[in-house]
Amino acid sequence: MIFNVNKNKISNKATLLISILSLTFTLTAYSKADEKRYKEIIVANGGCITGTVSFDGDIPPTKLLPINKDHEFCGKEPRPSPVLEIHQVNKGIKNVIVSIEDIFEGKHFDMSGIRPLLDQQRCTFIPHVLVITAGTTVDILNGDNLMHNVHSHCTKNSPFNEGTTYKQRLSKRFDFEETVKISCDVHKWMSAWIVVKENPYFALTDEKGRFTIEDVPPGTYKLQAWHESLGINTKEINLGPNEELKVNFSCNQK
């Protein structure tokens, strides 16, 4: 009996301790979600980072995606995959996101008035990659006269999956930094990415793999190049005042 009482006391204490711990955990967790890590300042003597992301090695043949249904709206011909687009002349890679990951102070940005579009035309998402800052609302449209499922794959942001008809507009807000894949369950070949960033220092490469990031405060940073199939490459860079720094990335299939 004495043992029993003691054990009860211990378990009571343990429960109390656990509840205090979990309470603290919950509180810190919520503040973690609410906390803004990036601070806007006036950037004096800002530099510029520019360069090219190019493919290392022989250009692989373009993958063709078979269109296996809804031919009257989606077309019949297999279409080139948007996953890996390499420029035939300079081997530049399109749709790479080059970003500074460890910058917590910098230029002012406000995208609240801007609503980027993610359109669906002839059963393809346009654009294939969209980069936004946290807190931005994206308008997702359906320009096809049939049903599409807009299915997002994420954890921090809401993993929605909604059926949409012709001319339907879905407005979705992305609050947290995350790489979100968008797919359509009806049309397997369709895919897109909405990449949410915490700071405005990012650029999406063009068809020649070129990028420019401007108004960067002088300093040492980690520059990252992300591609959906080639993965992540990082470089440490040192940017001086008013400097135009050339940084080139060379990526290969791993």
Next chain:
Amino acid sequence: MKYFNKKGCIGAVAVAFTVAFSLAITRAYATEGAATDGKEVYKEYCAPCHGEEGKGDGPVAQSIFPKPRDFTTGAYKIRSTPSGSLPTDEDILRTLYYGIPGTSMIPWDVLTQEQREALVPVLKGFSEAFQYRKPEPPVEIGLEIRATAETIALGKKIYEEKECWKCHGEEGKGDGPSASELEDDWGNPILPFDFTKGTNLRGGNSDRDVYLRFTTGMTGTPMPSFAAELSNEQRWYLVHYVRSLMKPALVAKGAE
């Protein structure tokens, strides 16, 4: 002799008392221990399928279809909340209590209510999603519309227009053109529901349950939400049409 008997009797009673008493204590311990520690309950009853860390990779998982849910993404299939939202605690408790028919998730009514309640924070603890978001309020279920031949016919039109048939098939047999290539969020093959086979609807069989499924969608699966697409009336029409696929008798009656 008499005296001995009496003594023996007292002894027996005493022994019985001791046994009963110690049993009572052990019992009290058992329920108390289980009820207060959700982690222990999880380890014993849930981990074999859902895995020790909630990744859906327990030792039994391999031989199960559909696969046990991976809790780390916070994607819950059966909810009362809108598409993309986390489930409410009541949603999780509902699934624990009723199970998910047609899958290996049995109704866990063998556990006590306290045990099921103790599981909720354990399940939520597996996903960082609950640190970033809170569940949205449950969706509203509007005034119910009666099933008549007319509302069933209207539902059939919606079934065609919103392309439910693409997965669920023109006759609701789950054999639409997209059916064979469907995958869940983890890349596992998944089948659209065959309405003609009956009443094992994953999220429950009531009209309200059916209404909720195409209003909230089933997170982690290809089943989307049609909340932005259908009015309250239209959702009831679709409920009645889907029901008519399950019960041919109802169609005949409505068509008279």
